[in-house]
Amino acid sequence: MNLHFEIKKGSREGTLVFLHGNSSSCKVFNDTFASSIDHTLIRLDFPGHGGSPRDPQTYDIHSLRSIVIDFIKEKAHEPFLLIGNSLGGHLAIEILPELPDCKGLVIFGTPPLKKPINAEEAFLPCEALNTYFKADYSEEELDTTMAVATYGPNGRELLRDDFIQTDPTFRSAFYHGAMVEGHLLDETAIVASDPRPVYVIQGVQDPTVNVNYIRGLKGITKIFEINKCGHYASLEEPYQFNSILKKISSEVFKG
Numbered sequence: 001m002n003l004h005f006e007i008k009k010g011s012r013e014g015t016l017v018f019l020h021g022n023s024s025s026c027k028v029f030n031d032t033f034a035s036s037i038d039h040t041l042i043r044l045d046f047p048g049h050g051g052s053p054r055d056p057q058t059y060d061i062h063s064l065r066s067i068v069i070d071f072i073k074e075k076a077h078e079p080f081l082l083i084g085n086s087l088g089g090h091l092a093i094e095i096l097p098e099l100p101d102c103k104g105l106v107i108f109g110t111p112p113l114k115k116p117i118n119a120e121e122a123f124l125p126c127e128a129l130n131t132y133f134k135a136d137y138s139e140e141e142l143d144t145t146m147a148v149a150t151y152g153p154n155g156r157e158l159l160r161d162d163f164i165q166t167d168p169t170f171r172s173a174f175y176h177g178a179m180v181e182g183h184l185l186d187e188t189a190i191v192a193s194d195p196r197p198v199y200v201i202q203g204v205q206d207p208t209v210n211v212n213y214i215r216g217l218k219g220i221t222k223i224f225e226i227n228k229c230g231h232y233a234s235l236e237e238p239y240q241f242n243s244i245l246k247k248i249s250s251e252v253f254k255g
Contacts, residue, residue, distance in 0.1 A: 001058065003071060004051030005044035008033055014103070014253035015076050016245070018043040019068065021086030021109065022132050022174065023166040024232075025050030027158055028085060031238030032245065039249060042075055044068075046087075048167035059173040061094070061183045069095050079103050081252050083245070086110055086231065087174075093187040096194055103252045104221075106245065108201035109231045111209050112187035112217060117179060126207045133175035135168040151205040151228050155235030191219035199248050201241060203229035 006026065016039050018029045026043035027050065033041055045052040047067065048059060058067060068091055072080070079101050084092035089110025096102060111122035128148040131137050137145075142163060146156045177183045191198050200223040202211050208231060214220060224244045229237045 001047060001053060001055065001067060003044050003047070003053075003067070005042065005071070005075070006033070007075065008041040010037070010039040010041065012038045012249075012253070013078065014249060015040040015042060015078055015080040016249065017072055017076055017080050017082050019082070019084040019088030019091055020046065020049070021088050023049070023163045023171060024085070024087075024159065025162045025165070027162060028155070028232055028235050030158075030235075032234055032242055035238070035242045037242060037246060037249070039253075040078075042072075042080075044071055048170040050162065050165065054167040056167070056169055056173060059167075059170045060177040061091075061174070064091060064174075065095050065098075069098050072099060076101065079253070081106065081249060083107075084110060085234065090184065090187060093190050093198075094185045096190060096196070102196065104197040104199065104248075106199045106201060106248055108203070108233050108241075109206060109209060110200075111214050112191050113184055114188045115182070115184070115186040117182050117184060119179065122210055122213050123208050124210050129208055133171050133179075135172040137168075148207055149231045150236055151203065151230040152236065154237075155232055158235065159232065188217055188219075191217060194219065197221040197252065199224065199244075201226065201233050201244055203231060203233050203236065205229060206231045 048054045082092045083106040086109040089107030128144050131141050131145040202225045204227045226237045226240050233241045
């Protein structure tokens with residue numbers, strides 16, 4: 001599959017690979033790609049999202065894992081840090097064991113899940129965000145979803161456009177396979193057993209993530225909290241988000 005992607009070359013050792021969320025696109029990392037971070041940066045659009053082709057045969061978690069692993073192995077030519085938002089964070093955790101050159105994870109909007117899936121424990125109840133799991137939605141529902149997912153107006157127009165551009169069948173197909181049929185892996189077991197660092201960037205006003213649940217998990221290296229920020233820290237508070245990435249990168253790639 002010819003995925004849409006972008007690579008920005010940097011002069012510092014170590015690459016940062018970015019994975020977006022459900023019904024989003026790699027544009028959520030626009031501010032990071034425009035920042036002074038001088039590592040090589042790689043971002044892609046998942047199938048059915050952004051500029052990548054639509055193919056319903058690839059909308060299950062098994063296919064997504066395989067596609068993203070193959071992409072990273074082809075494009076990342078040095079040790080890398082994997083950064084994932086929401087669904088992208090879940091994917092990052094689940095593919096970590098298959099990526100020996102990965103030096104660690106940064107996840108935001110992503111509570112690692114158990115088996116059987118413990119959504120009620122890991123997530124906060126937020127009916128307005130059920131739109132992310134439905135093929136059909138109204139304009140009013142979408143406006144409410146965008147307003148609830150973010151703390152303020154930063155990024156809402158971009159997120160709305162990305163949502164509309166996403167193949168609507170992705171939402172229902174992915175939800176059914178991953179959450180209803182339970183095809184996700186035991187992400188908490190991966191985080192607990194893998195020695196590589198796992199950093200969490202938490203929007204204090206994220207309406208979906210139970211940060212107290214994350215605090216109780218084994219294998220979490222550090223939680224960075226950003227106030228006045230919802231589910232999309234890279235868009236809502238890019239300066240703080242990028243400052244944290246610089247700090248983490250210096251730790252991960254030192255020596």
